[in-house]
Amino acid sequence: MKETKKMDLRLEKIGRKLKELRLEKGYVSAEFFAWEHKIPRVQYWRMEKGTNFTMSSLLKILDAHNMTLDEFFRDL
Template sequence: MKVAKKSEKQEVSKVTDTTLETNLLKVAEKFKRLRIDAGYSSHESFAYENEINRVQYWRVEKGSNITLSTFFKLLNIHKISPKEFFNDF
């Protein structure tokens, strides 16, 4: 059984962090695209009309880590399933 050295663990952690950041940005871009496709020119008007805190929604579109409840609320607003959301990932 091979035990990973500290430097190997740090490298794996960096790769994982990079992958996580990349995926968060993909999610952010997808939600932005869905908002624009739904006819909303600004995140503020979308958030207001869908009763979402505008700062919270701004964070979604900037790639912040979001809760599952926020994620599913947004899917519900856009009337899409998780499978449809991740179809082009």
């Protein structure tokens, strides 16, 4: 498998986990979650869709979930 494809698959897996966490917190709307946690709406939507993102963006979302990097990546 090409490296790019591997990276894409991992980003998609991270995106699915972000969406799962949002839904577990009761946020049906990604837009409302992003707005409430002061994350640019389009940026958050792209992250859930598995596009490339910065670590600072991921850390901001994990802070909203009161979650550490270890906790987030444990099941991935």
